[in-house]
Amino acid sequence: MYDVIIIGSGPAGLVAGLYCGRFRLKTLILERINIGGQIVTSPTIENFPGFPGGIPTVELIDKIKNQVDELEVPVITEEVSSILAVDKSGIPVYTVKAGDNAYETKTLIIASGAQSKKLGVAGEGKFIGRGVSYCATCDGPFFKNKEIVVIGGGDRAVEEAIFLTSYASKVTLIHRRGELRASKIIEEKLRANPRINLKLDSVIEEITGKDKVEGVSIKNVLTAAVETYLCQGVFIFVGIKPNTDFVKNLLHLDESEFIITDQDMKTSLEAVYACGDCRKKNLYQVINACGEAAAAADSVHRYLLNLK
Ligand SMILES: Cc1cc2nc3c(=O)[nH]c(=O)nc-3n(C[C@H](O)[C@H](O)[C@H](O)COP(=O)(O)OP(=O)(O)OC[C@H]3O[C@@H](n4cnc5c(N)ncnc54)[C@H](O)[C@@H]3O)c2cc1C
Structure with missing residues (x-):
């Protein structure tokens, strides 16, 4: 039983992993393709603070991934196909199906991002x-x-x-x-x-x-x-479509299928949080994907403390 499973290893998923690792939660990241998400299709990122003149995107992602590795948070390459919610005496437990495996978790952070329209x-x-x-x-x-x-x-x-x-x-x-x-x-x-x-x-x-x-x-x-x-x-380059098919029947989405959350990244379902480009918002950038990921991890941590 994991404390938290994070779906996606773009900037949001990695930063969520970093924060959950620092809270010492039993954490798993599931990623269907490559670590880094959409941004690795762009050569440099010029608007990420701390790097005047920009930084090669791969270098930025490597640095964040190294921080996740230092905390021994595993990333498994598997595509999540579905999520099943089970109520155990009023407390939800989620079964995440990915590849041929099924993982149980107390909480979820959806960081599955988006793709080009x-x-x-x-x-x-x-x-x-x-x-x-x-x-x-x-x-x-x-x-x-x-x-x-x-x-x-x-x-x-x-x-x-x-x-x-x-x-x-x-x-x-x-x-x-x-x-x-x-x-x-x-x-x-x-x-x-x-x-x-x-x-x-x-x-x-x-x-x-x-x-x-x-x-x-x-x-x-x-x-x-x-x-x-x-x-x-x-x-x-005419916009993005969220990767939310696997939660379509589980969470409240907007008309374009972005996940609706509150300001603490809480979705319509207890113990399920979402951050980054899969979320309904106005600005789709790395900087706020990272900030939302930190907020989602904090919400997970608070939720788990309240369970004790
Ligand atoms: C060409 C381009 C240039 C850009 N330039 C900039 C820029 O200069 N500055 C900037 O701030 N932003 C830029 N962006 C936007 C930035 O890339 C995104 O805002 C950011 O990547 C969002 O991060 P994310 O982690 O939310 O999602 P993503 O980066 O989309 O990552 C989501 C991850 O989840 C995985 N995933 C999806 N579904 C599943 C599933 N079912 N199971 C397991 N894993 C799954 C995906 O494979 C992916 O790795 C650019 C984007 C593109 C495409």
């Missing part, structure tokens, strides 16, 4: 891995001296567009509104980059090609004019 246009599915990408670090090097388009207007899209200019000969950023949503400091960098062309008030209608991406059709939403633009890559 699809754009939903013709050609997108057909050309994934053949010119369509959701990860600049993973796929940027394949586009050396090629022309690419980046879709989106938030921090992530703008940062990745700038990063992609280290490979591509030209990057065109396409955004459906007249203004970017990104922070001004990042937008300034974008506008100063001679390799980036900005197309506002525009949407992609279709991604075209034979075996791989050869172009996109772009519609100006103000004039309805459609143009064909030749390019070899399409990078899509």
Whole structure:
């Protein structure tokens, strides 16, 4: 019987592990793929405090993972498929099914994060891995001296567009509104980059090609004019979808399936907490994923103290 099982080992899951380890709780982290979560698909993180000029993402994650290891909190690579709640004399106990195993725990921290949303246009599915990408670090090097388009207007899209200019000969950023949503400091960098062309008030209608991406059709939403633009890559950064399928029938979620919590990270179910990008909130960043993880671990600790 674990005191706490943490689902996910992105920044939120790791920091939850760090805090639970320091509370000396019997803790297990379950991770379906790689340690580090979404952020490891980005080469550097510039806005994490304490690292002027930024820090390579892998280095930051390694540092946090080392802290978790020092506390001997295990991370097992298994995907959680379901959670079963059993009431034992008024006190809940949870059985977490992961791979072929089942683990019992008194409390849970869901830190399962999110993944990139699809754009939903013709050609997108057909050309994934053949010119369509959701990860600049993973796929940027394949586009050396090629022309690419980046879709989106938030921090992530703008940062990745700038990063992609280290490979591509030209990057065109396409955004459906007249203004970017990104922070001004990042937008300034974008506008100063001679390799980036900005197309506002525009949407992609279709991604075209034979075996791989050869172009996109772009519609100006103000004039309805459609143009064909030749390019070899399409990078899509249009938001995130939470990884919450396995708790869909267990917890209260919002209409986009993000987990609803209170300010102490408590979900609709006793002894179950959630933190990071799987949670309903406004800002989806590493800094607040880490802060919420600390709060979730603290709530777990308080709950367990009250059980005694
Ligand atoms: C390209 C890109 C650039 C970004 N740039 C920045 C930036 O510059 N600054 C910044 O602050 N933020 C940035 N972000 C956002 C940041 O990555 C997220 O806010 C942060 O990773 C959220 O952490 P998390 O731990 O909540 O979730 P995630 O990082 O999504 O981690 C969740 C983990 O849970 C695992 N998981 C999911 N379901 C299960 C399951 N059923 N069983 C077991 N494990 C499961 C996943 O495999 C994953 O490892 C960027 C994101 C991307 C994609």
